[in-house]
Amino acid sequence: MSKRHALVIGISKYQHLESLPNVINDVNDIATSLQTLNRIDNRWEVERYPSTYIEEQNCYKLKQSTVRHDKLLTKIETFLFDTARNGEALVYFAGHGLRVAGTSSRIAAKGYLATTDSHDNGQNAILLADLNLLFSQARKEAGLSSLIVILDCCHAGMAFEGVFEKEWLKGNFREFEQEADFGILAACRGHKKAYEKAGHGLFTKAVLEGLKSPNPNTGMVTLFDLAGYLGFKLVDSGQQSVCLGVNGQNLKIVCPEKSLIQIYSGNKIEQFLKIFKKFNYRKSDRVFQEFIDESDRRVGAFWIRGKRDSAQKWLLYRLWVNFVPGSTHAFKKTLKIRAGSTITEVWQQIGSWLNTNPEPAALVEELIAQWQNQKTVAIVFYEIERLLTDDLKTLIEKLWIPLVQKTQDDDLDTPLLLFFVDLGCKGERLCPIAYRTTYDSQHPEKIVELTADRFEDRDFRWATDHGIELQPYLNGLCPTKLKDKAIQCNQQTDVRPLDVLIELCDYCGVNWDRDVANKFLAS
Secondary structure (H helix, E strand, O other): OOOEEEEEEEOOOOOOOOOOOHHHHHHHHHHHHHHHOOOHHHOOEEEEEOOEEEHHHOEEEOOOOOOOHHHHHHHHHHHHHHHOOOOEEEEEEEOOEEEEOOOOOOOOOEEEEOOOOOOOOOOOOEEHHHHHHHHHHHHHHOOOOEEEEEEEOOOHHHHHHOHHHHHHHHOOHHHHHOOOEEEEEEOOOOOOOOOEEOOEEHHHHHHHHHHOOOOOOOOOEEHHHHHHHHHHHOOOOOOOOEEEEEOHHHOEEEOOOHHHHHOOOHHHHHHHHHHHOOOOOHHHHHHHHHHHHHOOOOEEEEEEEOOOOOOHHHHHHHHHHHHOOOHHHOEEEEEEOOOOOOHHHHHHHHHHHHOOOOOHHHHHHHHHHHHHOOOOEEEEEEOHHHOOHHHHHHHHHHHHHHHHHHHOOOOOOOOEEEEEEOOOOOOOOOOOOOEEOOOOOOOOOOEEEEEOOOOOHHHHHHHHHOHHHHHHHOOOOOHHHHHHHHHHHHOOOOOOHHHHHHHHHHHOOOOHHHHHHHHHOOO
């Protein structure tokens, strides 16, 4: 088997352009993933550039430093023609990319990789067309068995607008196929920008997730597997990755140990969720748990709100599985309010579920009958913000208040619950009708508001409090480091609570979308 060599490049400091501090996280995490997400006999020998030796950790890591354009070009050339000769090669770059317009409308724009000494007019920058030629020469002259190039920078797609795209259009890639498998994966199209979010480049963050999501049929992540994952992951992000490759299905990036793959499935995920469900929302937990534990009659309505993507669904899921007795056998229905829905359509939705007349009085009678069978009864209204306030008041007056009144005739402590979930589609707002912040057993008809807030530093004590339980998921990362990384992510100005949850899952080897949201939070 040929040796596998990876050059992972990151430039965070610039003299004439804005600094990119998140590049440090991108490069170090990509390097770690390439080193650890493979079987021992299939791992990449990774070189970070530029790098600094960290004595206390006995390893090299990327730190903020300067890289001149001539030094970088020499480094890439040495890597391709010497270090990776007769082997497999991977080059990753994170930093600034430039698009410089031609001097006239007849002259095409040119793309560049920017180094510390680069100017925005392309001076002292590396022309992507030149880099393409270097890649082509290396594949012919250095005996590379494969070459993968991953670019996380603005205008990265311009790499396709040079030599390789022209050869592709001419049909000359048949010649390249005889030399080596080859592919370029770019963060965005040539005329687009690449963005950052929550401590990482948006593209690289998705790449890191994709490397932990092997193809279930092969157990591997190839270039085309990763490109497909990114297409799904970035679909609504405002950034679209692009990929061009020869035999991309053969370009194996990672091939995890079976033990690493196993962590994504079945019992491992369920065990992780038992730990994860203990994270945060202490205030909402206290309010809801007091209602469940202390109320004579557990009849209550709750309004869950927050900014968009503040993990309202996760908050509801936690409350449900952690505190509601009989939750696994409950008589429960989740209804999604569609844009423009009227109260009449809501009655019809509930009536269809109950298989009864969609008149409020009939709905109340059927729900009470289910509750009297000593089954926990719950109705969840997602995207309640789409319902007009007058219709919302009608829903409460004709459904909820009569339900509460009916329960007063029975001495049952079986929960009867109503959840209104505002997902923030119309911005962050308070409950539009009268509400309380704690439950009042004397007035169970009153709505109680629960908020999915931004996390606070103390919330991340969860990582150290449950450090022993988390060890099987941390891949050598100590719980204190996990706590520090999560706090750093949370302190980013544009981060959402949902981003923090995704980040925590990533560090624990769990894919939020596949293993949590799609399985447990589907509305």
